[in-house]
Amino acid sequence: MRYILKKVLSMVLTLFVVSLCVFLAFSLIPGDPVTRMFGTEATPELIAQYREKMGLNDPLLVRYFRWFTSFIQGDMGTSYDYKIPVAGMIAEKIPITLTLAIMSFVIMVLISIPLGIYIAKHENGIMDHIISILNQIIMSIPPFFSGILITFFFGVILRVFKPGGFVSYTKDFGAFIKYLILPAVAIALPKAAMATKLLRGSVIEEAGKDYTRTAYSRGNTTNAVLYLHVLKNAMIPVVTFMGMALADMVAGSIVIEQVFGIPGISRILLTSINNRDYPVVEAIIMGIAIMVLVINLLVDIIYRIIDPRIEVEE
Amino acid sequence: MMKKKIERKRGLSILLVVLTTLTLTLGGCSSKKADDSSTDANGQTADASSEVNGEAGSEDGTVSAEDLSQITIGIPQDIDSMDPHLAKSAGTREILFNVYEGLVKPDADGNLQPAIASDYTISDDGKTYTFTLRDGVKFHDGSTVTVEDVKYSIERNAGTDGSDPLISAFSNIESVETPDESTIVLTLKEANTEFLAYMIVSIIPASNEDPEGNPIGTGPYKFVSRSPQENVILTKFDDYWGDAAYIKDITLKVVANSDSIVMELEGGSLDMYARVTSAQVSQLSDKFDVYEGTMNLVQALYLNNAKEPFNNVQVRQALCYAIDPQTIMDFVSDGKGTEIGSSMFPSFGKYFDESLNDTYNQDIAKAKELLAEAGYPNGFDFTITVPSNYTQHVDTAQVLVEQFKEIGVNATIQEVEWNTWLDDVYTNRNFQSTVVGVDASTLTAYALLSRYGSDAHNNFINFSDADYDAALAAAVKATDDAEKTAKYKECEKILSEKAANVYIQDLPEFVVLNKNYTGYTFYPLYAQDFAKIKPAQ
Numbered sequence A: 001m002r003y004i005l006k007k008v009l010s011m012v013l014t015l016f017v018v019s020l021c022v023f024l025a026f027s028l029i030p031g032d033p034v035t036r037m038f039g040t041e042a043t044p045e046l047i048a049q050y051r052e053k054m055g056l057n058d059p060l061l062v063r064y065f066r067w068f069t070s071f072i073q074g075d076m077g078t079s080y081d082y083k084i085p086v087a088g089m090i091a092e093k094i095p096i097t098l099t100l101a102i103m104s105f106v107i108m109v110l111i112s113i114p115l116g117i118y119i120a121k122h123e124n125g126i127m128d129h130i131i132s133i134l135n136q137i138i139m140s141i142p143p144f145f146s147g148i149l150i151t152f153f154f155g156v157i158l159r160v161f162k163p164g165g166f167v168s169y170t171k172d173f174g175a176f177i178k179y180l181i182l183p184a185v186a187i188a189l190p191k192a193a194m195a196t197k198l199l200r201g202s203v204i205e206e207a208g209k210d211y212t213r214t215a216y217s218r219g220n221t222t223n224a225v226l227y228l229h230v231l232k233n234a235m236i237p238v239v240t241f242m243g244m245a246l247a248d249m250v251a252g253s254i255v256i257e258q259v260f261g262i263p264g265i266s267r268i269l270l271t272s273i274n275n276r277d278y279p280v281v282e283a284i285i286m287g288i289a290i291m292v293l294v295i296n297l298l299v300d301i302i303y304r305i306i307d308p309r310i311e312v313e314e
Numbered sequence B: 001m002m003k004k005k006i007e008r009k010r011g012l013s014i015l016l017v018v019l020t021t022l023t024l025t026l027g028g029c030s031s032k033k034a035d036d037s038s039t040d041a042n043g044q045t046a047d048a049s050s051e052v053n054g055e056a057g058s059e060d061g062t063v064s065a066e067d068l069s070q071i072t073i074g075i076p077q078d079i080d081s082m083d084p085h086l087a088k089s090a091g092t093r094e095i096l097f098n099v100y101e102g103l104v105k106p107d108a109d110g111n112l113q114p115a116i117a118s119d120y121t122i123s124d125d126g127k128t129y130t131f132t133l134r135d136g137v138k139f140h141d142g143s144t145v146t147v148e149d150v151k152y153s154i155e156r157n158a159g160t161d162g163s164d165p166l167i168s169a170f171s172n173i174e175s176v177e178t179p180d181e182s183t184i185v186l187t188l189k190e191a192n193t194e195f196l197a198y199m200i201v202s203i204i205p206a207s208n209e210d211p212e213g214n215p216i217g218t219g220p221y222k223f224v225s226r227s228p229q230e231n232v233i234l235t236k237f238d239d240y241w242g243d244a245a246y247i248k249d250i251t252l253k254v255v256a257n258s259d260s261i262v263m264e265l266e267g268g269s270l271d272m273y274a275r276v277t278s279a280q281v282s283q284l285s286d287k288f289d290v291y292e293g294t295m296n297l298v299q300a301l302y303l304n305n306a307k308e309p310f311n312n313v314q315v316r317q318a319l320c321y322a323i324d325p326q327t328i329m330d331f332v333s334d335g336k337g338t339e340i341g342s343s344m345f346p347s348f349g350k351y352f353d354e355s356l357n358d359t360y361n362q363d364i365a366k367a368k369e370l371l372a373e374a375g376y377p378n379g380f381d382f383t384i385t386v387p388s389n390y391t392q393h394v395d396t397a398q399v400l401v402e403q404f405k406e407i408g409v410n411a412t413i414q415e416v417e418w419n420t421w422l423d424d425v426y427t428n429r430n431f432q433s434t435v436v437g438v439d440a441s442t443l444t445a446y447a448l449l450s451r452y453g454s455d456a457h458n459n460f461i462n463f464s465d466a467d468y469d470a471a472l473a474a475a476v477k478a479t480d481d482a483e484k485t486a487k488y489k490e491c492e493k494i495l496s497e498k499a500a501n502v503y504i505q506d507l508p509e510f511v512v513l514n515k516n517y518t519g520y521t522f523y524p525l526y527a528q529d530f531a532k533i534k535p536a537q
Helices: A002-028 A033-041 A044-053 A060-072 A086-121 A126-139 A143-157 A173-207 A210-217 A222-260 A265-274 A278-306 B002-027 B090-096 B147-158 B168-172 B195-200 B258-266 B278-283 B313-322 B325-333 B346-351 B354-358 B364-373 B391-405 B418-427 B445-452 B466-477 B481-497
Strands: B070-075 B104-106 B112-114 B117-122 B128-133 B173-180 B183-188 B221-227 B231-236 B249-254 B272-276 B288-294 B297-303 B381-387 B410-416 B433-439 B501-506 B508-514
Touching: A002 A060, A002 A278, A033 A044, A033 B418, A060 A278, A086 A126, A086 A173, A086 A222, A086 A265, A086 A278, A126 A173, A143 A173, A143 A222, A143 B258, A173 A222, A210 A222, A222 A265, A222 A278, A265 A278, B070 B258, B104 B195, B112 B117, B112 B195, B117 B195, B128 B147, B128 B195, B147 B168, B147 B173, B147 B183, B168 B173, B168 B195, B183 B195, B258 B272, B258 B278, B278 B508, B297 B313, B297 B391, B313 B364, B313 B391, B313 B501, B325 B391, B325 B501, B346 B445, B346 B481, B354 B481, B381 B391, B381 B418, B391 B410, B391 B433, B410 B418, B418 B433, B445 B466, B445 B481, B466 B481
Parallel strands: B070 B249, B070 B272, B381 B410, B381 B433
Antiparallel strands: B104 B112, B117 B128, B128 B183, B173 B183, B221 B231, B231 B249, B272 B508, B288 B508, B297 B433, B297 B501
């Protein structure tokens, strides 16, 4: 109970700090939503009138607390730019970005765990060497670049993929998923490479420990030792990494959505920053922050399942 | 130990979120090109790109490129409002041209044709405009346009409810009367025979309480749906009063990454894209037609006439003598473009004075002489501020820097984000010089020339000249067309001779259209007329 309370408190505090940072950052950068709205047709009178209307003349802290109080009541406000409620706008885009992140995650897990175990089992074998070298290369290619290569190779040369041919999930779910596969691969590859490397190292480390020797001495087969004893312990750092990777994938999708022309959360975020559309930016950043915090919480819980000795409470 | 490690990592990831947040927000100042561009100041809606939203081609798997009842058109940035009276960017206005109409609307030759009004008369003193409502014009919701709707639409822009007018010229409206069910009488406070050009203002139903979420107009296309940063979908309006459109469904797809335009056109995700660069044109296959027109804007090195050293007319003239527009056009767009010598471009027909192109022809010796006379025998240093999202303007600035070197003047380019440009340069006038294109919001010489009046609110270059003010006032007052034209030409001449700005060109515009379609038509102001596009066969 005390743990949960503490956890929730620290989450709220983190969110508070994040949201304040965004607000402060916006007050530092040039540009103003009203001048932007009227562009070159702005007159001083119109600007004054709309600033008043939108409550932009109030001091920063007043605006911040007005936003904060309505936010905790579940009201994310109205987009300056689109003049529609932020909640609906984001709700429409969340499935796109979330699907992309989850697909990337699944691809990462599907590649890295079997591969990591395989090369750890055949340490110093040919495959181990080849995969280690490949890993090193893939890790050093940033997703936006592999994204461009993938678009070029599959889209322009092989023509199995239509660049920019994104289909909304409301129109055709199958085509939507199909379009997201390659972007998800682009995001997942470097993470999968890292996870593979981590798992390999971790398995090899655990395999050298005393309890492993004991397990062998009790007559267990290699596979039984590996899957029943070693892997469980070896997974702990990997789970930490994957938790962080999932959070990172949402951030990574910001770049990838641009490269592949996917109209998800990231594009809204980028344009809203450019348009000084604070309500939208605040809402999205808060969403990302909440997600990261929840993932962290889940990682904590998973630790306990894997190794009950780990006390999550401090 | 392990616990500690985990704790530390968790802390790290929270730190990561905070940092990412900050980087993103702060990075926003400089990131991203296409999205933020386009308002009138830059006629060109920047270099955007479009990605068709796959709907077009693969919506139901059976729709192929052969289905010509629909078309996917790439747009550089999302529209800023579906409410025609609040939509400000040029890129939005040109799309809403298909959804909304005014009492009159411009045709491709730049003439105003009756639209919702079937007829109009202007009193000799230029103060009273009488419109006859066209019979049976339908709104997209099926209701018939009434004089009340017209009155409401005009008054909404004039701010008669006490708010400030959305269109500043509308503050000149004295009253809007509707003596009977088919007549609208517009009375002005001060005579203005050009006011008809403003009657392109969109007519919307007075009863519609949500013009943003439920846009209703009278144009050949009606609004279906939109998804922010994704697309806007329009469909043909069957009860349109005028010539029916050819294509049934239009998807306007937001292409956020301009680098992907060519790939999306070739890959079939896009059928059309307006304003590609000459470099992109050269990458296209023969599946496409490229229509060549002009952007209808005044591209110049705009000089802050109130700041040293540009408060000295000889310095400004020296810069004009230093440059060669043709060299700039060769560099920026393969030699395409139209030279201009004042704040006017050729599409304005009778108002354009080609002779002003020769006020200054490149003459390095003359330029140096003027600099010496002005007290800068060794030249000077200055900054050119350019909105980074407009490739052509940035390229132009680069050529200018080289040309100014010839006369010993060192220019430095400062690229800024569009919002920063709006704030610093346009609104606060805190700049030395800038390269942009200025367009006209209506088909009047006034739209281009009024901003150089000494106390005009949008006189961002701080030009101030008594003769100019007098000529402009005379032009506005004149009711005789010949006299009016002469006075406006006098204004242009003053701008040219006083070297208000270093005038360069009206940029070329390239529109790419898949050969399956034809009929793209250029307008002398911001308009993309989708109703004229038709299948090639």
